Amino acid sequence: MxxxxxxxxxxxxxxxxxxxxxxxxxxxxxxxxxxAAEEKQRHATLERALRAGHELLLRGGSAIDAxxxxxxxxxxxxxxNAGKGAVFTSEGKNELDASIMEGRTRGAGAVxxxxxxxxxxxxxxxxxxxxxxxxxxxxxxxxFARRNGIEIVAPDYFRTEERWRELQEWKAKQTPGKPQxxxxxxxxxxxxxxCVALDQxxxxxxxxxxxxxxxxxxxxxxxxxxxxxxxYADNRACGISCTGHGEFFIRxxxxxxxxxxxxxxxxxxxxxxxxxxxxxxxPAGGRGGIIGIDREANIVVEFNTAAMAxxxxxxxxxxxxxxxxx
Amino acid sequence: MxxxxxxxxxxxxxxxxxxxxxxxxxxxxxxxxxxAAEEKQRHATLERALRAGHELLLRGGSAIDAxxxxxxxxxxxxxxNAGKGAVFTSEGKNELDASIMEGRTRGAGAVxxxxxxxxxxxxxxxxxxxxxxxxxxxxxxxxFARRNGIEIVAPDYFRTEERWRELQEWKAKQTPGKPQxxxxxxxxxxxxxxCVALDQxxxxxxxxxxxxxxxxxxxxxxxxxxxxxxxYADNRACGISCTGHGEFFIRxxxxxxxxxxxxxxxxxxxxxxxxxxxxxxxPAGGRGGIIGIDREANIVVEFNTAAMAxxxxxxxxxxxxxxxxx
Numbered sequence: 188m189x190x191x192x193x194x195x196x197x198x199x200x201x202x203x204x205x206x207x208x209x210x211x212x213x214x215x216x217x218x219x220x221x222x223a224a225e226e227k228q229r230h231a232t233l234e235r236a237l238r239a240g241h242e243l244l245l246r247g248g249s250a251i252d253a254x255x256x257x258x259x260x261x262x263x264x265x266x267x268n269a270g271k272g273a274v275f276t277s278e279g280k281n282e283l284d285a286s287i288m289e290g291r292t293r294g295a296g297a298v299x300x301x302x303x304x305x306x307x308x309x310x311x312x313x314x315x316x317x318x319x320x321x322x323x324x325x326x327x328x329x330x331f332a333r334r335n336g337i338e339i340v341a342p343d344y345f346r347t348e349e350r351w352r353e354l355q356e357w358k359a360k361q362t363p364g365k366p367q368x369x370x371x372x373x374x375x376x377x378x379x380x381x382c383v384a385l386d387q388x389x390x391x392x393x394x395x396x397x398x399x400x401x402x403x404x405x406x407x408x409x410x411x412x413x414x415x416x417x418x419y420a421d422n423r424a425c426g427i428s429c430t431g432h433g434e435f436f437i438r439x440x441x442x443x444x445x446x447x448x449x450x451x452x453x454x455x456x457x458x459x460x461x462x463x464x465x466x467x468x469x470p471a472g473g474r475g476g477i478i479g480i481d482r483e484a485n486i487v488v489e490f491n492t493a494a495m496a497x498x499x500x501x502x503x504x505x506x507x508x509x510x511x512x513x
Numbered sequence: 514m515x516x517x518x519x520x521x522x523x524x525x526x527x528x529x530x531x532x533x534x535x536x537x538x539x540x541x542x543x544x545x546x547x548x549a550a551e552e553k554q555r556h557a558t559l560e561r562a563l564r565a566g567h568e569l570l571l572r573g574g575s576a577i578d579a580x581x582x583x584x585x586x587x588x589x590x591x592x593x594n595a596g597k598g599a600v601f602t603s604e605g606k607n608e609l610d611a612s613i614m615e616g617r618t619r620g621a622g623a624v625x626x627x628x629x630x631x632x633x634x635x636x637x638x639x640x641x642x643x644x645x646x647x648x649x650x651x652x653x654x655x656x657f658a659r660r661n662g663i664e665i666v667a668p669d670y671f672r673t674e675e676r677w678r679e680l681q682e683w684k685a686k687q688t689p690g691k692p693q694x695x696x697x698x699x700x701x702x703x704x705x706x707x708c709v710a711l712d713q714x715x716x717x718x719x720x721x722x723x724x725x726x727x728x729x730x731x732x733x734x735x736x737x738x739x740x741x742x743x744x745y746a747d748n749r750a751c752g753i754s755c756t757g758h759g760e761f762f763i764r765x766x767x768x769x770x771x772x773x774x775x776x777x778x779x780x781x782x783x784x785x786x787x788x789x790x791x792x793x794x795x796p797a798g799g800r801g802g803i804i805g806i807d808r809e810a811n812i813v814v815e816f817n818t819a820a821m822a823x824x825x826x827x828x829x830x831x832x833x834x835x836x837x838x839x
């Protein structure tokens with residue numbers, strides 16, 4: 188009886204002492220109310236991704252496992268701009284980027300410009316765990332993924348008619364003779380995906396995966412595969428995943444900057460995120476948003492676009508998803 | 514007479530109010546005393562690079578022009594691991610990376626994995642000034658450089674017998690059947706190059722260029738092409754260029770972290786640099802060093818390796834070069 192009571196006490200205490208939490212995003216952009224059927228699908232997919240990660244966390248799984256599991260669901264869905272359903276480059280290809288980071292060891296891995304890796308987030312994790320490197324790009328990254336048993340697909344696996352049509356619309360707007368450039372401000376739906384999770388050991392992890400911008404120049408890397416810019420995790424501060432106009436996120440080293448403000452200025456996560464997204468990025472024209480979790484399991488979602496697809500399951504198990512504005 | 518006096522006063526005041534300064538590095542690594550003739554050449558090349566940048570600064574040129582001019586000298590020299598004389602990948606190729614950033618606008622540009630661009634720092638600058646992007650890699654970066662009139666060379670332009678011999682030595686040390694990996698700790702001479710400059714307008718700029726590590730996996734990017742990791746410039750804090758074991762510099766977002774400690778903790782440049790290089794990187798096993806200048810023209814060189822090739826011309830015009838330890 189006494190043993191049972193002690194056990195009960197211990198498990199309740201452990202539930203209090205070691206909360207888990209997960210937050211995901213499916214990109215920031217203009218407010219855009221899709222047909223009701225698609226809207227329903229987007230909510231359902233966000234929920235499925237959250238549950239995939241959260242169930243692992245509840246079973247004592249690691250934050251990095253949860254981040255990978257949630258992002259794989261979003262990569263496999265054609266509704267988001269990552270994995271299947273990625274946007275096209277100006278040359279009509281899908282070039283995918285992803286990164287992942289673990290906040291205890293601050294180990295990190297990333298791939299850029301891959302065209303045949305079904306789930307770039309898995310390749311990013313393999314770079315972290317099975318190579319001495321952090322970032323591999325192009326053919327070298329694909330060779331590495333193949334050698335490490337990551338699923339390889341034909342480049343046309345990623346193609347969806349919706350994204351192809353978006354490329355044709357983008358092309359129709361280009362001025363002949365002028366160098367083409369992607370204009371993310373004009374893009375309705377950016378759709379990068381990301382996840383941050385906190386596990387029972389108090390370890391944070393973050394990951395991001397994207398197809399970039401419709402009409403991007405071949406070989407362009409945005410912030411998603413760059414540690415510090417699009418993704419960062421540090422158990423002393425927070426885990427962060429970003430989405431938006433990548434060049435601004437690179438120049439402002441957004442994910443790391445939020446962690447730095449927490450560590451060096453003792454700002455709470457919510458304040459650091461608000462300052463960086465609303466007071467640094469917004470005035471500079473850098474449109475997008477971030478998700479984050481701190482070591483106390485506080486969740487933040489902050490964006491300066493009209494809409495951001497996101498969802499979370501907090502320390503109390505409360506699930507929420509949203510696809511439009513606040 | 515009065516006019517002449519006022520003019521004299523103004524020019525002296527302007528000399529006091531607007532100092533210029535430049536600092537360069539040629540990589541950090543093990544202490545290694547090369548043959549006297551080569552040692553003399555290394556000092557001479559460092560001095561030539563410094564003077565190329567400093568003369569532009571004295572004539573009122575921009576910090577970004579000075580950084581580019583100094584780095585081109587170092588890229589063109591076979592003595593350093595950037596441009597001509599770059600190290601070889603495990604497949605026996607030269608894959609080059611570079612980045613540049615300007616501290617007033619915080620504009621930035623970078624290229625990764627280029628094999629035909631004679632001066633990668635020029636291509637990085639073109640990305641900054643003539644594209645909406647920050648980072649282009651591989652064939653896309655090369656196409657962009659060619660379209661923008663950057664000099665293209667055959668891949669064997671970069672080859673030197675010394676570097677080729679280093680690759681053969683590296684290969685001889687690999688265990689057959691085991692996946693190959695570059696071990697930067699074992700590399701005698703890393704030789705990445707970089708420059709930071711402060712111009713008469715008080716603008717800082719920083720740039721870095723490298724061939725990476727002997728035996729690196731194809732497609733590997735280190736910190737050199739990554740804004741925030743290997744290169745950062747912010748007029749509110751400092752300009753920084755890094756050299757060393759890139760993966761550690763990426764995970765610790767070294768260049769931006771030094772600027773963040775200055776801005777958020779009011780640390781002087783020298784203190785922030787020392788803490789990051791000696792107290793963050795060194796205990797983690799991250800070998801290398803950094804150069805930097807703050808807006809008051811203070812110059813810092815900090816490294817945790819036995820040696821670092823470096824040189825500077827300070828606000829008083831004092832030139833110094835060194836290739837070994839302290």
